[in-house]
Amino acid sequence: MTSETESERLEGTRVGVSLAPEGTEEVEFTEPNQAVSDAGARVDVLGVETGEADTVNDDLDPGDTYEVERSLSEVSPDEYDALIVPGGTVDADKLRVDDDAVELLREHVAADRPVGVICHGPWTLVEADVVDGRTLTSYPSPRIDVHNAGGEWVDEEVVTDGGVVSSRNPDDLPAFCETIVEEFAAGAE
Secondary structure, three states, X not given: OOOHHHHOOXXXXXXXXXXXXEEEEHHHHXXXXXXXXXXXXXXXXXXXXXXXXXXXXXXXXXXXXXXXXXXXXXXXXXHOOEEEEOOOHHHXXXXXXXXXXXXXXXXXXXXXXXXXXXXXXXXXXXXXXXXOOOEEOOOOOOHHHHHHOOOEEOOOOEEEEOOEEEEOOHHHHHHHHHHHHHHHHXXXX
């Protein structure tokens, strides 16, 4: 059972969770979203476009469909205290080539607001040019991209560096979710 204190840790915190039109790894979207919601945050589902977004399981199997509430082109970084970028190779690839997603993430990190990325999510950080000098983890395939962008890639369950929380894959979700709640709460203080 969640204590009243835990359920209010992120009270008054506004979190944006990004989805591409399709291809987000479902559990990497739902579990972090639930964790910050359970901690009291108000969550907006952001996407390249509004409407429905189809998620996937294990990158290939169809998942459920979720409503994208706001377009990345209509939001500004100062509207959100924290951002979450779920993984999935298709989702991450679509977000990293979307100018609005990249600019939102760049401005958000530049304003020293926390962000959580998991799996292939760091690709968007690379595109936003906010990796230089940071230590991150991810699914193994983006590691060379992190390195080429000036970051240090490590194979760890969860890494926090300068307000950026990163994890490798769905197996790391318990640690990732706990850490984003802690980091987002610290950022809200």
